Amino acid sequence: MLGAKSKQANEKTLTVVANAAKDSQDTCVVATGTSIEGKFSSSENVRLDGQIKGEFKCSQRLVMGETGRIEGNIYTKDAIIMGTVEGELIVGGVLHLKNTAVIRGTITAKNMMVDEGAKYIGECKIG
Secondary structure, X not given: OHHHHHHHHHHHHHHHHHHHHHHOOOEEEEOOOOEEEOOEEEOXXXXXXXXXXXXXXXXXXXXXXXXXEEEOOEEEEEEEXXXXXXXXXXXXXXXXXXXXXXXXXXXXXXXXXXXXXXXXXXXXXXX
């Protein structure tokens, strides 16, 4: 009887873990020290602490850390930028420039938040 109770408890725990995994979204991580040249595309969230030279496409959210750098055009749904971008930045939803962000190029976004200290040089189209 003791074994039966333990088995039932384990089944409930496994069900909760399995459901939690279904609800979570995967994230692609490009770590510090990683350098990519060419076209980069992801259907999931991306955390970028490395460097990319070329076109960058992300169907979900881009989170660029302070060491992150992209030289090329960016197309994403949402973005939080703490690093450096040189090129066109096209965001279908919300763009958030943190205080360490440096953007050199054209920004196009539906909505934009800019923290004090963030820098952008170029044209900006919001709305």
